[in-house]
Amino acid sequence: MSVPQSPVPPAAARAAGQQPQWPDPGEVTRVRERLAGLPPLVRPDDSDRLAALLGEVARGRAFLLQGGDCAEMIERATPAAVHGTVETLSRLAGTLERSFGLPVVTVGRLAGQYAKPRSSPLETVRGLTLPAYRGDAVNGVAFTEQDRTPDPRRMLRAYEAAATTLRLIADRPVPGPAARDVFVSHEALLMDYELPLAREDSRTRRAYAGSGHLLWAGERTREPDGAHIAFLSRIANPVAVKIGPGARPDDLLRLARLLNPGAVPGRLTFIVRTGAGAVRRVLPELVGAVAGAGVPVVWVCDPMHGNTVRVNGRKTRYFDDVYEEIAGFFEVHRSLGTHPGGVHLEMTGAEVTECLGGGSGAVWSAGVRPADLGSRYESACDPRLNRTQTLELGRLIAGLRTPSLVAAG
Numbered sequence: 001m002s003v004p005q006s007p008v009p010p011a012a013a014r015a016a017g018q019q020p021q022w023p024d025p026g027e028v029t030r031v032r033e034r035l036a037g038l039p040p041l042v043r044p045d046d047s048d049r050l051a052a053l054l055g056e057v058a059r060g061r062a063f064l065l066q067g068g069d070c071a072e073m074i075e076r077a078t079p080a081a082v083h084g085t086v087e088t089l090s091r092l093a094g095t096l097e098r099s100f101g102l103p104v105v106t107v108g109r110l111a112g113q114y115a116k117p118r119s120s121p122l123e124t125v126r127g128l129t130l131p132a133y134r135g136d137a138v139n140g141v142a143f144t145e146q147d148r149t150p151d152p153r154r155m156l157r158a159y160e161a162a163a164t165t166l167r168l169i170a171d172r173p174v175p176g177p178a179a180r181d182v183f184v185s186h187e188a189l190l191m192d193y194e195l196p197l198a199r200e201d202s203r204t205r206r207a208y209a210g211s212g213h214l215l216w217a218g219e220r221t222r223e224p225d226g227a228h229i230a231f232l233s234r235i236a237n238p239v240a241v242k243i244g245p246g247a248r249p250d251d252l253l254r255l256a257r258l259l260n261p262g263a264v265p266g267r268l269t270f271i272v273r274t275g276a277g278a279v280r281r282v283l284p285e286l287v288g289a290v291a292g293a294g295v296p297v298v299w300v301c302d303p304m305h306g307n308t309v310r311v312n313g314r315k316t317r318y319f320d321d322v323y324e325e326i327a328g329f330f331e332v333h334r335s336l337g338t339h340p341g342g343v344h345l346e347m348t349g350a351e352v353t354e355c356l357g358g359g360s361g362a363v364w365s366a367g368v369r370p371a372d373l374g375s376r377y378e379s380a381c382d383p384r385l386n387r388t389q390t391l392e393l394g395r396l397i398a399g400l401r402t403p404s405l406v407a408a409g
């Protein structure tokens, strides 16, 4: 049987950053061939539909809500976990929709968020040094040699877990008459997974990622001449790039030219994650430069990744910092007359204790305190807002000034 060739040339001929050191290259080739013979997980026309909805966000006529785990775990592709996340996201979307009077485009960090960039390739605990956890598609989170050794067969298990997750999203129980559309997204990091799942659409002859509707490049892999940006530039799906506090206006203009040469509204989203302390200082110059160049982009606030701190030896984030970054993001856009297009959260439907605080308003819970961090810290990577914190944050965002219609038409 012949295997369909990925229509995306191995962008990857350029050295891609943040790839695993697979111990057995022959096994990687076999797994890639298997993936290339499997059906894509999502359909091109659904990716096109999301792109059109994001076009509405770019025009100021809709709002994007993106959220889910930092790192999905294969064993948590269960009804309880997936339905919990989707139900919490949907509720938050409903709150924002009612308060903003705009449609809310809902996108999970779901069905593909199985690969993580790491600041250090190794981790040392009590004198033992092992490869860092790089996501369930690469290795296991347990600090043992067996778990931490990269195993390419995990990419096939990640594919199956993604397929299960998509089925769970489609078949979820919904309270009302109609289920909200929930699209899926993840960081396009792992080239050995993304390239074999990219396919040419027979109708349009364009290449699409088959692994998710919306894919993004992370803050660590967004070099304009790197393999990840090359990959995103060649797929027809809507794409996004994470933007940290060190980004310069020229970096964004270059990314916009590479990823959205046709200036199509909705094609490109910038997910800005500066930290609460920097957003008011850093964001105006970036938004001003992009607006001045006439490139339509969707501006999204990720209030998580610039606000990570260590408390009691654990990675965490303060609820108040998360809210403060979003408030700053809305303020900057209001002052520039641009559209605060959306928010991007690390959250879950479970009552985990990973982020601190919350519970300040008329909420039953007293909030998560430092002493609580150990009781339900279940994230394989970064700390997530729990269900109560997510819904409380939603009420606070709803109280921010309604995004106005900007540059409509």
Ligand code: PEP
Pocket (backbone or CB within 6 Å): 070, 117, 217, 218, 219, 220, 242, 243, 273, 305, 382
């Ligand atoms: C993430 O979204 O989990 C992540 C690693 O983000 P960033 O690339 O912004 O650091």
Ligand code: MN
Pocket (backbone or CB within 6 Å): 070, 071, 305, 346, 381, 382
């Ligand atoms: Mn994260």
